[in-house]
Amino acid sequence: xxxxxxxxxxxxxxxxxxxxxxxxxxxxxxxxxxxxxxxxxxxxxxxxxxxxxxxxxxxxxxxxxxxxxxxxxxxxxxxxxxxxxxxxxxxxxxxxxxxxxxxxxxxxxxxxxxxxxxxxxxxxxxxxxxxxxxxxxxxxxxxxxxxxxxxxxxxxxxxxxxxxxxxxxxxxxxxxxxxxxxxxxxxxxxxxxxxxxxxxxxxxxxxxxxxxxxxxxxxxxxxxxxxxxxxxxxxxxxxxxxxxxxxxxxxxxxxxxxxxxxx
Amino acid sequence: xxxxxxxxxxxxxxxxxxxxxxxxxxxxxxxxxxxxxxxxxxxxxxxxxxxxxxxxxxxxxxxxxxxxxxxxxxxxxxxxxxxxxxxxxxxxxxxxxxxxxxxxxxxxxxxxxxxxxxxxxxxxxxxxxxxxxxxxxxxxxxxxxxxxxxxxxxxxxxxxxxxxxxxxxxxxxxxxxxxxxxxxxxxxxxxxxxxxxxxxxxxxxxxxxxxxxxxxxxxxxxxxxxxxxxxxxxxxxxxxxxxxxxxxxxxxxxxxxxxxxxx
Numbered sequence: 073x074x075x076x077x078x079x080x081x082x083x084x085x086x087x088x089x090x091x092x093x094x095x096x097x098x099x100x101x102x103x104x105x106x107x108x109x110x111x112x113x114x115x116x117x118x119x120x121x122x123x124x125x126x127x128x129x130x131x132x133x134x135x136x137x138x139x140x141x142x143x144x145x146x147x148x149x150x151x152x153x154x155x156x157x158x159x160x161x162x163x164x165x166x167x168x169x170x171x172x173x174x175x176x177x178x179x180x181x182x183x184x185x186x187x188x189x190x191x192x193x194x195x196x197x198x199x200x201x202x203x204x205x206x207x208x209x210x211x212x213x214x215x216x217x218x219x220x221x222x223x224x225x226x227x228x229x230x231x232x233x234x235x236x237x238x239x240x241x242x243x244x245x246x247x248x249x250x251x252x253x254x255x256x257x258x259x260x261x262x263x264x265x266x267x268x269x270x271x272x273x274x275x276x277x278x279x280x281x282x283x284x285x286x287x288x289x290x291x292x293x294x295x296x297x298x299x300x301x302x303x304x305x306x307x308x309x310x311x312x313x314x315x316x317x318x319x320x321x322x323x324x325x326x327x328x329x330x331x332x333x334x335x
Numbered sequence: 336x337x338x339x340x341x342x343x344x345x346x347x348x349x350x351x352x353x354x355x356x357x358x359x360x361x362x363x364x365x366x367x368x369x370x371x372x373x374x375x376x377x378x379x380x381x382x383x384x385x386x387x388x389x390x391x392x393x394x395x396x397x398x399x400x401x402x403x404x405x406x407x408x409x410x411x412x413x414x415x416x417x418x419x420x421x422x423x424x425x426x427x428x429x430x431x432x433x434x435x436x437x438x439x440x441x442x443x444x445x446x447x448x449x450x451x452x453x454x455x456x457x458x459x460x461x462x463x464x465x466x467x468x469x470x471x472x473x474x475x476x477x478x479x480x481x482x483x484x485x486x487x488x489x490x491x492x493x494x495x496x497x498x499x500x501x502x503x504x505x506x507x508x509x510x511x512x513x514x515x516x517x518x519x520x521x522x523x524x525x526x527x528x529x530x531x532x533x534x535x536x537x538x539x540x541x542x543x544x545x546x547x548x549x550x551x552x553x554x555x556x557x558x559x560x561x562x563x564x565x566x567x568x569x570x571x572x573x574x575x576x577x578x579x580x581x582x583x584x585x586x587x588x589x590x591x592x593x594x595x596x597x598x
Binding site: 118125136253256 | 381
């Protein structure tokens with residue numbers, strides 16, 4: 073993996089396109105924004121975009137492609153959305169149909185692609201300050217939980233907020249709020265600090281998605297809205313077809329993480 | 336006007352609804368967010384929402400109503416979009432059709448209403464720090480200019496960015512950037528500082544909209560993206576019908592200005 077850390081995003085996307093990279097994208101192209109992908113038919117695009125407008129913490133949209141376009145023209149000029157992610161998931165009527173290296177054979181001219189901000193960006197800012205991000209230290213996936221915080225409904229889309237959790241020593245909680253507040257385009261500030269039960273999480277050691285991580289004696293669990301939310305919400309609607317990245321296999325953009333900071 | 340400064344928004348909206356307030360809303364309901372209104376038929380709503388996603392500084396959307404709903408349910412529960420602004424403008428095929436006290440007779444069930452953030456919010460934050468906001472001191476409208484900065488195109492919507500200008504002593508420019516950066520939901524940080532010509536403004540004393548204000552010897556002109564942009568862009572598309580607030584006659588919400596600050 074070390075080889076890809078210092079490569080330019082364009083180069084890595086081309087290697088992925090040619091099948092030369094098949095691994096997950098964690099750690100690749102250090103400093104550049106990686107995003108979640110959701111592809112939906114145009115008929116669902118308005119409601120989904122409205123859902124994002126109403127739930128910017130759960131669904132911070134970085135870019136929306138023109139209908140039928142395979143390119144994220146602003147954040148990744150020259151990209152090909154159908155090939156530039158190492159692993160995709162195709163859902164039909166809300167059920168996982170399969171995982172694929174590319175989605176060329178599924179592509180339709182009425183598809184709209186949404187690139188959604190991801191916590192990699194703010195974690196990078198936390199790491200840059202020397203903060204420990206537990207699941208990264210433990211080389212695990214971040215733990216994610218379904219909460220009792222309902223998203224704002226938008227058209228056909230509705231459902232509970234999924235959160236990711238990072239345990240922090242109490243001395244670092246304030247700073248973590250400050251750092252992540254600067255990135256409203258990638259989930260922004262935490263939506264909850266402390267007591268898991270008050271947001272409907274019964275067993276913090278048993279996440280709904282991802283891996284359980286060690287919570288040390290004086291740690292406080294800090295919760296951020298998670299990009300899994302829009303996927304989960306879209307799945308419930310059971311669209312004819314929906315395509316996403318596979319977890320951990322993200323779309324790598326040409327934009328530096330710091331550029332997403334509002335201050 | 337003094338009477339309305341300290342009234343609750345709900346009360347003022349009801350007075351407007353009953354025709355008891357007919358003046359512009361500047362200074363009313365101190366501390367509460369006022370917004371620009373754009374109403375379009377559903378057929379244009381996706382492109383307009385996409386335009387906002389791609390041009391968040393020009394078109395910072397605070398709320399989008401459900402199709403056919405006359406209420407901004409989140410920011411102003413109990414509001415009636417068709418009556419709660421003192422003066423509306425109705426455009427047909429891009430031409431001003433007239434100004435009206437209410438738009439009940441124009442309402443259609445396929446209308447979508449967009450509430451767009453307005454510089455009143457960040458000006459209020461500047462004033463709170465004792466900063467002079469020139470056009471307010473001079474009791475004028477803010478000067479606005481059409482620039483050579485093109486918006487990102489979205490479907491049928493495209494056009495140049497309109498900016499508002501506030502002259503500031505050089506000692507206050509940095510602070511103004513900091514203050515307004517905290518409000519990405521209401522145009523955010525300036526998009527240009529200094530030389531008007533480099534953004535296509537030939538004569539700073541001759542704004543395209545609003546009033547000219549005094550620029551003192553050591554003042555630096557500071558430019559922010561302006562909510563007139565989406566209206567100007569939408570007008571060019573010549574939709575069958577478009578309804579907006581009349582300039583200065585804003586929609587008053589129940590949300591405090593400070594709540595829109597990200598930090």
